[in-house]
Amino acid sequence: MRTIILLLLLLGVGNLPQLSACEACGCSIMFWEMGLTPRFQSHQLSIGWNHQRFTSYSSLEAKALGQIGSEEYFQQMDLQLQLRLHDRWRLSVALPYAFLQREIAGETWNLNGWSDPSVLLQYVVLDQENKKRTEWRHRLSAGVGAKLPWGQQAKLPEEDNTQVNFRLGTGSLDGMAYLQYVLRRGDWGLSADVLASRNGENEEDYRYGHRWSGHLTVFNVIASGKLGIMPSLGLYRETAAEDVQRGYYRSHTGGQYTFGQLGLQVFFPAFSTTLRYQHPLEQKWAEGLTEAGGRMTVQFTYFFGGKPLGS
Structure with a gap:
């Protein structure tokens, strides 16, 4: 029943938005990332909160003089469902709701609403989870999916004949491809993944640049009774x-x-x-x-069905 309710919510979100282009602003940077996928053999229902901050400049000359064009704060709540369809098949659905804020010349603009949902189907090519802990264990999975153009959009009032727009969605149907490799031995592990997006055009003949992102993460699993702790350290890279x-x-x-x-x-x-x-x-977005700024994510996940242990 929980799954049915979530899918009905997904199908009922908004209408196809009418969007216009966004140049040197941070709103077009928001991108779905997967990262580590613990307890791979269980169903998962998650709710997460992501906070991002960007500073934009009107020109390189203004940047050199320290003249800030706008400060942008993007906060996004993500509702994610991951279903283990079979030992080797997994379906992931993400439904985001965004809270956008932009400060320009002492004035603040806010926009809240549903963003673009995503669906990803994964296939486990290789899984050696059942091998002994003292041996090297490998897991390789690949997936394909799509980002749907259902995010709401609203225009802000015009100031000095310049119209500022926020983006809760791109207005386009985008294809995605995903690849993840996990290496384990004992309590230590290494995870590497790549997510690529091939973007389509929206109703205004505008296409956001094709993107790819990837993680390289080292992690350690510390177990004590029914409690497990997994610290991790790594790198995240994105280009568009x-x-x-x-x-x-x-x-x-x-940029990147x-x-x-x-x-x-x-x-x-x-x-x-x-x-x-x-x-x-390191960064160079919108030609600088x-x-x-820094980004923070908090996520709570409920596991149900499948195997109780594993990563």
Whole structure:
């Protein structure tokens, strides 16, 4: 029944939005990331909270003078469902709700609403979870999916003939491909994953640049009775091509950045809590006109069905 209710909510979210382009602002940077997937053989229902901050500049000259164009704060609540369909098949559904805030010249604009949901189907190519802990254990999974254009959108009032827009969705149907590899021995492990997005055009003939992101994470599992603790340390990398509108590349779009990442997950028999902080190490987004700050994620997960242990 829980699954049916969630899928009905997903199908009932909003109408297809009408979006216009966004150049040097942080809103186009938001991207779904998978990261570590603990207890892979169990169904999971999660709710998470993500906080991001960006600083945007109107030009490189203004940036050199320290003249900030806008401060942007993006907070997003994610409802995620992961279903173990079979020993080798797994379905993931993400339904985000965003809280956006933008401060320009002493004025603050806010926009809240549903963002674009995503669906991802994974297949486990290799799984050696049942091998002895003293041996090397490998797991390789691959997946395909889509991001659906159901995010709501609203325009803010015009100021000085310049219209500022927030983006709760891209307005396009985007394809996704995912690959994850996990290596374990004893209490230590290494996880590497890549998520690529091939974006379509929205109703205004605008296409956000194709993207890919990836994690490289080292983790350790500390078990004591029914309690498990998993600290992790790693890197997160994301790149995006330039946006295209009516066949022309848009300036001040696309780019790349690298974050250092610290994580901590605490496990109980039926649920877990995850804390993650990402700090920017290197970045060049929108030709340097957008700078990302630190990011924080908090997530609570309920496990049901499947095997009680594993990662």
